[in-house]
Amino acid sequence: MTANGGSSRSVSASDPGGSRSDATMTDNAPLGSPRVDNAVIKSRDLDVYYGDDQALHGVNMDIPERKVTALIGPSGCGKSTFLRSINRMNDLIDIARVDGDLYFHDKNVYDDDVDPVALRRKIGMVFQKPNPFPKSIRDNVAYGLRVQGKDDGDVDEKVHTALERAALLEEVEDQLDSSGLDLSGGQQQRLCIARAIAPDPEVILMDEPASALDPVATSKIEDLIEDLAEEYTVVIVTHNMQQAARISDKTAVFLTGGHLVEFDDTNKIFENPESDRVEDYITGKFG
Numbered sequence: 483m484t485a486n487g488g489s490s491r492s493v494s495a496s497d498p499g500g501s502r503s504d505a506t507m508t509d510n511a512p513l514g515s516p517r518v519d520n521a522v523i524k525s526r527d528l529d530v531y532y533g534d535d536q537a538l539h540g541v542n543m544d545i546p547e548r549k550v551t552a553l554i555g556p557s558g559c560g561k562s563t564f565l566r567s568i569n570r571m572n573d574l575i576d577i578a579r580v581d582g583d584l585y586f587h588d589k590n591v592y593d594d595d596v597d598p599v600a601l602r603r604k605i606g607m608v609f610q611k612p613n614p615f616p617k618s619i620r621d622n623v624a625y626g627l628r629v630q631g632k633d634d635g636d637v638d639e640k641v642h643t644a645l646e647r648a649a650l651l652e653e654v655e656d657q658l659d660s661s662g663l664d665l666s667g668g669q670q671q672r673l674c675i676a677r678a679i680a681p682d683p684e685v686i687l688m689d690e691p692a693s694a695l696d697p698v699a700t701s702k703i704e705d706l707i708e709d710l711a712e713e714y715t716v717v718i719v720t721h722n723m724q725q726a727a728r729i730s731d732k733t734a735v736f737l738t739g740g741h742l743v744e745f746d747d748t749n750k751i752f753e754n755p756e757s758d759r760v761e762d763y764i765t766g767k768f769g
């Protein structure tokens with residue numbers, strides 16, 4: 483896959499159309515319980531390359547609906563690469579190439595007829611550093627609606643609803659026309675979350691959303707993520723294992739070289755992982 487839209491993904495011989503609804507997990511499945519009943523996203527033998535370097539190796543994973551799934555592992559193991567492959571943000575990296583399959587509701591997002599922009603309407607993203615626009619609070623959230631073509635009807639009502647869902651409304655209700663840049667870091671991140679949820683996506687991808695925040699702001703974001711999972715499917719990359727243990731339902735552990743080693747209920751991963759290497763990582767023997 484390249485930024486200019488050319489897809490170089492390979493298509494398996496057993497699946498010449500590039501799409502299959504059964505999405506059977508292969509022998510390459512990680513340890514643990516990688517299959518879930520209510521999966522919204524399924525990756526099957528997903529490889530990602532940057533030029534000649536392979537960043538992900540045959541990732542097989544089911545992501546359950548309306549739960550928080552945490553992606554953890556040491557630096558450079560491919561967590562962000564996997565996250566970005568879900569809504570094809572890797573398309574924006576010239577040298578990135580994807581092999582294998584990534585299903586969203588049983589549709590392979592790498593099929594030729596999938597429009598990545600439309601896909602990102604359904605699968606929104608929040609980044610590590612809060613990145614509000616130099617616009618008013620109202621316009622920051624309304625921008626999310628405009629970009630997604632959902633600025634028909636009552637924009638103000640939608641802005642209010644998104645700010646409320648992002649647990650920010652009470653703090654900014656009287657200053658909707660002030661700049662988003664005047665908010666604290668934690669408020670800016672909740673503003674970005676409001677912008678992401680305003681168009682009402684199904685899935686929210688979060689790449690270390692609290693790593694730039696102080697403990698109080700982090701705690702608010704963690705509470706918010708747990709609340710969001712009542713309505714949305716949340717996938718979060720975090721370096722903070724306590725955070726993963728606190729807020730996630732499922733945890734995927736990637737280890738060096740871009741391998742998904744174990745996937746299971748979060749309690750199981752933190753209390754009784756199957757892999758010795760995962761146990762060593764969880765207990766801080768390497769990081």
Ligand SMILES: Nc1ncnc2c1ncn2[C@@H]1O[C@H](COP(=O)(O)OP(=O)(O)OP(=O)(O)O)[C@@H](O)[C@H]1O
Nearest residue numbers: 532537555556557558559560561562563564575577
């Ligand atoms: N845009 C890029 N161009 C080239 N190589 C990249 C790019 N992004 C990531 N990589 C490489 O892919 C591998 C996985 O990186 P990735 O950022 O996905 O890991 P990560 O687990 O999220 O790391 P971290 O925890 O440090 O953010 C690394 O070797 C990295 O150097």
